[in-house]
Amino acid sequence: GQNIDQPTEMTATEGAIVQINCTYQTSGFNGLFWYQQHAGEAPTFLSYNVLDGLEEKGRFSSFLSRSKGYSYLLLKELQMKDSASYLCAVIDSNYQLIWGAGTKLIIKP
C-alpha cells in the first residue's frame, strides 16, 4: 500500500528552528510537496522537490532523499504565525497526490 508518515504534533519556541520529517512508501515517485494549512483554510504551497537535495526559500527549506524515501521541512526563525499544520504530499506514478496526515506545529513565545 501507499503510506506517508509524519509526526502528529510538534512544539517549538519562537525564534528557534524546527525540522518536520516525512517518510513515504508509494508506487512510483514524481515529486514531493510541502503545504501549510491554517485551521479552517485551504492548504497553501510551500515547496516542491523532485531531485535529491536541499531547496531553500527564505525561512523555509525542504530536503529530499529519494533513495531513502525521506523528506524534511526546515523552518528557521520561527514566528507565531507559523503555527499551523504542515502537510507532506507525494505524487505517485499515476500522478495522484498521496497525502500525509499532517503535522500540527505549535509555536510558543
Added chain:
Amino acid sequence: GAVVSQHPSRVICKSGTSVKIECRSLDFQATTMFWYRQFPKKSLMLMATSNEGSKATYEQGVEKDKFLINHASLTLSTLTVTSAHPEDSSFYICSARNRDTEAFFGQGTRLTVV
C-alpha cells in the same frame, strides 16, 4: 502564482437539498482537478479525480450518485452534493493542475447541512 477560485466559501443548506460547488482555474488550463474532503483534525481525503472531458474517477467508498462531479472545460469543475444530509457537513477543497505542475488549491467550501 496560479490561482484557483472556489465558490462559494460557505454554504448552509437544508437537509435533502442539493448544493453545487464550483472550482475555476483562473490563469492556467487545468487538465486535472481533484476534489478533497477534510474532516476535523484529519488530513485531506481525496474524493475523486477528474480529467477534462472524461468521467471522474472516484475513490473507494465515495458515492458517485451523491457527489456528482463535472469537468466540462479546462478551467471549470463542479461538485454537486445531492440530497445533502447533516453527515455531509464538511470542508470541501478542490485543486487543479497540469501534468507537470504543483497542485493549486481553491479556498475551500465550508458546507453545513441543517
